[in-house]
Amino acid sequence: MKRSLIALALVAALPFAASAQDAKSGLSYNYVQGGYVSTNTDAGDADGWALGGSVAVHPNVHLFGSYTSQNVDGVNADFDQWRVGAGYNKSFSPKADFVANVAYEKYDLGGGLDFDGYSAEAGVRGALTPMLEGYALLGYEDGGDFDGDAYGRLGAQVKFNQSWGVVADVKIADGDTQWFVGPRITW
Template identity: 30%
Template sequence: MKKLLVLALTLAAAPFAATAGEHSYTYVELDANRQVIESTGSDLDLDGFAVKGSFEFAESFSVFGGYQRGEESLRSNFGPSVDFTGEQAHIGLGYHHGVSDSTDLLVEVSYIKSQADIEGFEVIDGDDGRVSVGVQSALGEKVDAWVKANYTDGDVYDSEFSATAGLLVKFNKTWGLVGEIEAGDDVTNYGIGVRASF
């Protein structure tokens, strides 16, 4: 996580000479997703998908949200495998402010709903709140990068810090390839997919 925070400071301070396009805060995105949960004994690797979206309003604000789902079959030495399903949805409000021609400061607050379903056991769910601060910067006309520091607290996350880093490679004004990683103490989330910006 420290490396991601160093990257955030580097992006914020770097004097990018390339001509940058405007950042788009209105988009829809579809990702292939993997969530790795570190647990006692063995890690859970939940493979699935994620859908995300954002809508900009009033120039500096945006509303955003998303849903992800992943599954893994847990092998047992004493019987048949057990299916583990994890789902998470979030919705939030973001603020962005230009600090240079190519870089925006990001501040976000969001609500997260998590649910875990272990076959044969009771469903576990919880509600959490998150605050994120970071920067998004254009690395030329075709590439955007962002890094954020996150603080999450509630039922599932107990005063936990994580860091997010992402990269968007634009094919044209609308379509692009996007990748993002969020790393915390016990959970790491990876996603790669396509984004349509408007």
């Protein structure tokens, strides 16, 4: 059912990509960000810090990566997560882009417990006002050793100027929630 829902969402998004205009949306895919991250699950909660960034290598292609390190509440344990990938972005209006990302993901739970996985997501990113951007993505992730999950991701950036802003992101998957907030520098 989850895979069918994701497939349906991606198929529904294809006409937007196919009818996209060549007009630039003015959204930058060149940034570095860092900040606070928190994960809330049925098995327990964790929090820590995260670093991430993206660089445009073509007007419609960007590479991205992130690293998070979180401590699990109530126990002496932590986990790290790496994510690297490539994305496609295409303007379909003067202020909005269709975005599709694929990524390799690595989870390290310590004590020799680690696993590799992948994720794929697609959605819309847009400039809501000159000082506010937002995005909404639907995705699917599979960790190899655990069953895959569909997820939704919402985010926004409040810009102080063309270079500095504060970004917030929330990802919801099967009742688990991960959120991030921190400063971003864009060029």
